[in-house]
Amino acid sequence: MPPSFKYVILGGGVAAGYAAWEFVLSGLRPGELAIISKEQVAPYERPALSKGYLNPEGPARLPGFHTCVNMGGPAERHGPEWYAQHGITLMLQTEVIGGDLSKKELLTKSKDIIKFEKLIIATGSTAMKLTDFKVPNSDARGIYYLREEADAAILDKAVKKAKGKNAVVLGGGYIGLEIGAALVINGVQTTIVFPEPHCLRRVFTPEIAAVYQTHYDGKGVKFIQAAVVGFVVDNSLNVTGVKLKDGSSLPAAMVVVGVGARPCSYLFPKQLAIEQGGYKVNGRLETSLPDVYAVGDVATFPIKLYGNEMQLQGHVRHARMSGKYVVQSIRAQEECRVIDDYDYVPYFYSRMLDMRWQFFGKNVGDCVVWGLANVTPAGGKFGAYWVMDGKVVGAFLESGSTDEYEALSRLIREQPQVTDLKKLEEDGICFALTVASPQVVR
Ligand SMILES: Cc1cc2nc3c(=O)[nH]c(=O)nc-3n(C[C@H](O)[C@H](O)[C@H](O)COP(=O)(O)OP(=O)(O)OC[C@H]3O[C@@H](n4cnc5c(N)ncnc54)[C@H](O)[C@@H]3O)c2cc1C
Incomplete structure (x- = not known):
């Protein structure tokens, strides 16, 4: 018989951690909940990966930043033992590759079936890869991405090895800027390259961007406005440089790519309604199928404040709030109560140098x-x-x-x-x- 749970959370990131906490607060019984995650660690506060994790001194490491430490304080830092203590099954290093949601079944990569009564999809986003765009030599060694804790561990080692050498960061969004900051404080000679006229174009005006670029400049980070067309590699396919559209190239002992992320909403083709690339949910975070919910980065949801305009929000506060709200929504439904719709005001923060x-x-x-x-x-x-x-x-x-x-x-x-x-x-x-x-x- 395949394992079966009253509640399954698919994905083990921020939203999953906060949802599990809310389940426990609202009287979860042992054996009712399973969390399935392809990562090897229990849910954690993902923003730490591009901030404290890369610090040269006193870096943040698990279990220090497990959820829900950012909203609940140290008492709510939930390592694997917390899940065991509350009878929650943590299925780590378990990748779901699809399933038949109408039969309430998920299928894992190792061909196991897991059954659920209610499913919360919390698969987050994935970093956009230059290999997907077939950028020449983008599969070379020494090109890094940052999304999961395992990526951060690899990147951290590479940063330490690159001390005193040149590194190029591709992307002028918050991930690129935060990684650029981490590189320079680790003594790496850092250049940030992006094609837009200034950094963080989605949030900053040119004047605001100028303040941050000047500040970075003062710390030794260079900014280059250019499009990247490929990578220079040595005979062993290690990256040695970045090729720009004008024909020039920048030397690079390592490259970190932060050019965006896309929601992981590809697991159940044709089974769930999709909008703007995410699973479409209503104000109670229900998808188009009964008993299937979506939260965090992967959900396209109505923003009450804007007359229920549908938006994707790839930000941590929404992940935390929607993780908690979805459990309240499920509980209300079980108890035949009505609760207010999810009410989120778009919010975003960053720390840079x-x-x-x-x-x-x-x-x-x-x-x-x-x-x-x-x-x-x-x-x-x-x-x-x-x-x-x-x-x-x-x-x-x-x-x-x-x-x-x-x-x-x-x-x-x-x-x-x-x-x-x-x-x-x-x-x-x-x-x-x-x-x-x-x-x-x-
Ligand atoms: C480096 C970094 C820094 C960030 N900094 C900030 C910041 O400063 N401010 C801010 O507002 N936001 C920040 N964010 C964004 C924020 O972390 C996300 O919005 C948040 O993590 C989304 O939570 P989530 O639970 O939806 O997805 P995630 O936290 O990404 O979790 C998704 C989980 O699902 C798992 N998963 C996916 N597919 C499968 C599958 N098929 N089978 C099993 N498991 C699967 C993943 O492995 C992961 O564990 C940052 C993100 C990154 C990567």
Whole structure:
């Protein structure tokens, strides 16, 4: 008889860890839940991989960053023993390759069947590979990607070996910038290459980007705006350089690629509705099939604040919140209760060298950047608001305090009216601190 569980979580990342925690809080019985993950470790806080994990001194290592340490504190750091203690079956190094969801069956790579009554799909995203785009020599040794803990362990070794040598990071998004920061603090001569006019184009305006690029420059990181067309390799197929479109090349003892990620939504073709590349779910995170839910990076879900506009959100706070919410949704259904729909305000953060920022809402409409005069080579507090149809719909803040970030998050829920953009610029963070009402919950 194939193993059978009341609840199965497919994927063992951030959302899975938070969902398991919520199951336990809501009275899970031993033997009811299984988590299936192709990784070899229990769920952990993935953002640590491009931050503390690569630190030259006192690096973050498991079990230090197992979920749910970021929202529950050290008492909620759940290593494998926590799962055993609560009777949760952790099936690690187990890859699911498909299944028949109408029969409530999953199929693993080793051809085992696992049955479920309710399934939560939490397969996250996968890093986009240059080999998929057939970039010449992109299969050379010395080209790295970062998505899972096993990748981070390999990358960390390569970084230590590359001390004093040249490395190229491809991609000007947050992964590229965070990895670039990690390389330079490890003494690697780092160049970040991307084709867009400035870094983090999806969030930053040119002025905001200039602050970070200047800061990186001061730490010795070079930025090159260029398209990469291939890699230079030696006779043993080790990478030795990166070829640019203008015919030049950059020397590289190692290359790290951070050019984006795509949702892992390919396991059940034609069985579940797909939208924007993710599994389409409703406000209770239910997919198009009964008893099958999707959470985290792989779910395309309605954002209440934007009139149920469907969005994918590849960010950790959504993974945590949707992991917890889906269990509340399942419990409510079992107890014939009605709960409010999932209500997520887009949010994202990053830490880069000694700078740290948070972004809330949407970066559309007019952008008002404030506080740039405060910025010195050592950093400083500054931010931005985005105003659309007279309402503040987006906010960004570098080097804020907890209270200031809380105020911004409330502000974006309230979307207050503004008419005078000049005054908004002068008021800076004081606008959020005075306008956002303390009662609104983040
Ligand atoms: C290096 C890095 C840094 C990041 N930093 C930030 C940050 O600073 N801020 C931020 O907001 N977000 C950040 N993110 C994004 C954030 O980590 C993700 O949004 C979050 O992890 C998504 O959680 P998830 O549970 O949906 O997916 P994941 O955490 O990716 O977990 C998915 C799990 O499913 C498993 N899986 C996939 N397919 C299968 C299969 N077929 N069979 C079995 N198991 C499978 C995977 O192995 C993995 O364990 C970062 C991501 C990375 C990679």
